Amino acid sequence: MVKRLVKQGFLRSPRIAEAMQKVPREKFIPQEYRDYAYNELLLPGDGKNQTISCPHSYPLFYEALMLRKGDKILEVGTGSGYGAALAQEVVGSEGKVVTIEINRKTYEFSCGNLKAFGYRDIVMVLGA
Numbered sequence: 001m002v003k004r005l006v007k008q009g010f011l012r013s014p015r016i017a018e019a020m021q022k023v024p025r026e027k028f029i030p031q032e033y034r035d036y037a038y039n040e041l042l043l044p045g046d047g048k049n050q051t052i053s054c055p056h057s058y059p060l061f062y063e064a065l066m067l068r069k070g071d072k073i074l075e076v077g078t079g080s081g082y083g084a085a086l087a088q089e090v091v092g093s094e095g096k097v098v099t100i101e102i103n104r105k106t107y108e109f110s111c112g113n114l115k116a117f118g119y120r121d122i123v124m125v126l127g128a
Contacts, residue, residue: 001025001038001055011059015068019089025055028082028113045079046109052080062090075099081110084122093121100125 002020005011011020026037029052033043043052061083067073069092075084078101087097099122101107107126114122 005056005059008056010056011063013059013063013067013090015090016059016062016086019086020055020059022089023082023085023117025082027117028052028080028085030109046106050079050103050106052082058083058086062087067091070094072096073098077101078107078110078124080106081113081119084110084124085114085117085119088119088122096123097121098123098125100127102126102128 002011002017006017011017026034029037029043030046036043038055040054040056042054045052065073067087067090069090071091072095073087073091075087075097078084078099084097084099091097101110104126107124111124114124
């Protein structure tokens, strides 16, 4: 996936590429859709009308932000937690990731995913 995104021009930052290689995207996808985790598709999330963004979306956003070590980022719409995990890998322990989700079921899904992979420094907010 990383090689494809580099070739397509979505991914240029070595730090974001490293984060994408480190964070196992399939583990943030509901079990029944994990075979499609690295395809360029919107996948159903864990909530009514919730989706998980295509893989290219994350470098598209984070490249535009010029996200780097030590930055602080607010993510609106936690989804599966994958984007927050990537952002945490990019900003490192010197940075801060805060993510907000309005759907309780999606929030619980993302909290479980992030905790399962040791992302305890990400600030998770349920609310609007």
